[in-house]
Amino acid sequence: xxxxxxxxxxxxxxxxxxxxxxxxxxxxxxxxxxxxxxxxxxxxxxxxxxxxxxxxxxxxxxxxxxxxxxxxxxxxxxxxxxxxxxxxxxxxxxxxxxxxxxxxxxxxxxxxxxxxxxxxxxxxxxxxxxxxxxxxxxxxxxxxxxxxxxxxxxxxxxxxxxxxxxxxxxxxxxxxxxxxxxxxxxxxxxxxxxxxxxxxxxxxxxxxxxxxxxxxxxxxxxxxxxxxxxxxxxxxxxxxxxxxxxxxxxxxxxxxxxxxxxxxxxxxxxxxxxxxxxxxxxxxxxxxxxxxxxxxxxxxxxxxxx
Numbered sequence: 041x042x043x044x045x046x047x048x049x050x051x052x053x054x055x056x057x058x059x060x061x062x063x064x065x066x067x068x069x070x071x072x073x074x075x076x077x078x079x080x081x082x083x084x085x086x087x088x089x090x091x092x093x094x095x096x097x098x099x100x101x102x103x104x105x106x107x108x109x110x111x112x113x114x115x116x117x118x119x120x121x122x123x124x125x126x127x128x129x130x131x132x133x134x135x136x137x138x139x140x141x142x143x144x145x146x147x148x149x150x151x152x153x154x155x156x157x158x159x160x161x162x163x164x165x166x167x168x169x170x171x172x173x174x175x176x177x178x179x180x181x182x183x184x185x186x187x188x189x190x191x192x193x194x195x196x197x198x199x200x201x202x203x204x205x206x207x208x209x210x211x212x213x214x215x216x217x218x219x220x221x222x223x224x225x226x227x228x229x230x231x232x233x234x235x236x237x238x239x240x241x242x243x244x245x246x247x248x249x250x251x252x253x254x255x256x257x258x259x260x261x262x263x264x265x266x267x268x269x270x271x272x273x274x275x276x277x278x279x280x281x282x283x284x285x286x287x288x289x290x291x292x293x294x295x296x297x298x299x300x301x302x303x304x305x306x307x308x309x310x311x312x313x314x315x316x317x318x319x320x321x322x323x324x325x326x327x328x329x330x331x332x333x334x335x336x337x338x339x340x341x342x343x344x345x346x
Contacts (some may be wrong), residue, residue, distance in 0.1 A: 045088045046073065047114065048324040049095055051304040053183035053270070058271050061183075061301055063321065065329075070110055073150035077301050077321075079272055083308075084295035084334040091116055092326030096125040101147040103154040104176055106131075121326045135199065152199030158206060158260075159267065160248050161187035162241035162309035164221055164277060165227030170215040170248060172202045182267050185226050186303020188277045189237045190267035191245040194252055196260040205252050205260060213251045215244060221304070225320045228305055229284045231277055256287065282316040283309060286339050289323040295335035313338045 046065035053061045060078035065202035067073060077084065094111035101107070126134060131148045144152065155175040161182055162168045164206075173181035181335065189318050193209075196202035223276045231237075249262050269277070274298075285308070287294065294307035304322030309315070 044068070044330070045328050047093055047095070047328050048326065050325040051077065051184070051321050053099055053180050055180055059270065061304075063324075066110070067222050077298055077306060078301060079301075080297065080298045082295065084293075085329040085331050086293035086328040086334050087289070087291050088328060089328040090291075092121065093117060093328065094126050095121045095326060097122065097126040098132050099129075099147065100131040100145070100151050102150045103174070106147075106151075114237040115324050136203075154198065156196045156199050156202035157200050158196065158209070158248070158252070159190055159192050160193040160209075160215065160241060160245040161185055161190040161267075162237050163224050163227055164188050164231035164237070165223075166240050167219045167223060167227065167230055167236060168215060168240065168244045169217055169219050170206055170209040170213070171217060172199070172206055174199070179267070183270055183273075184303055186228075186233065186305055187267065188269070188273075188302070189234075189241040190269075191241055192263050192265040192267065193245050193248045194260050195263050198259070201257065204257060205255070208255050208257075209248045209251050213244075213247045215248065221320060221322055224303065226284065227306055228276060228302070228307075228318045229282060231279055232280065234277075270302070272300060275300035276302045276305060276307040276318070280316070280320055285317040285319040285336075287336060289320070290327070293334040293336075295333070308336075310338050311335045315336070 042212060044067055046067055049064040049066055051061050052064055059245055060076055062074040062076055065073045094115045094117050096108060096110040099107045111123060111126050119123050119127045134144045157178050158173055161171060175253045194205055210217055253262055296310050296320045299309055300307040304320055306319050308317050308319045
């Protein structure tokens with residue numbers, strides 16, 4: 041292994057036919073490395089610095105063209121995963137108000153004027169949200185969310201219309217637009233049955249379609265289309281015995297073998313332990329790590345976990 045320190049940019053799911061997500065890492069010279077988080081892969085690392093650093097910002101030039109500008113000073117993160125300067129410079133921060141005032145740079149406008157999809161996603165304990173995905177990231181958006189079951193309910197002509205529909209489903213259908221990562225991880229420790237989650241998602245999707253059909257808006261079509269969950273996620277989304285990971289990813293050393301993955305979450309087996317744990321690798325985003333032959337400490341009294 042190497043003693044190079046890497047800044048973690050997060051877990052990303054490539055589009056099919058790729059079958060597993062990657063952990064994207066930035067080296068000190070700005071070069072990027074991607075670690076495949078496939079079933080059977082081992083990941084070992086230690087936290088090499090305190091706190092979180094800025095991950096830079098994006099300049100958007102069109103639907104499939106953007107520049108990722110790295111933070112010049114790798115400053116401490118102040119807003120989410122950005123320093124104040126990168127937050128202000130980021131084109132994507134403006135997209136959430138586009139449907140209200142329309143004031144965005146030309147490149148982002150071009151991105152937002154592509155077709156978008158409205159979806160209803162359900163997570164492991166039944167929490168359900170409404171969300172949007174651009175046409176180019178229709179599948180990946182849900183994969184990176186860590187959905188267990190999801191349905192597309194509308195295809196909109198552009199990003200303005202889809203966000204109007206999203207707000208309507210929240211207001212009149214009662215679906216939130218966000219589910220916290222911590223809640224997703226906790227749910228994956230004791231996931232509900234697949235049949236119940238499918239029924240719950242179908243019911244919420246039906247309500248969402250009814251709401252937008254009665255809205256009197258133009259520029260979209262109602263659809264009834266399922267999302268195909270990645271095969272690597274099936275074990276994590278099932279009811280096999282597992283536990284919440286007992287260590288914080290803000291410090292210390294960690295190492296485990298990946299058995300399954302959904303979103304930023306992995307089902308991990310610790311060395312010398314006949315147990316599996318749900319680990320949220322999203323907690324590493326913005327942190328600096330050093331890769332190596334590290335191992336997670338096995339809980340002293342394993343029986344206490346049952």
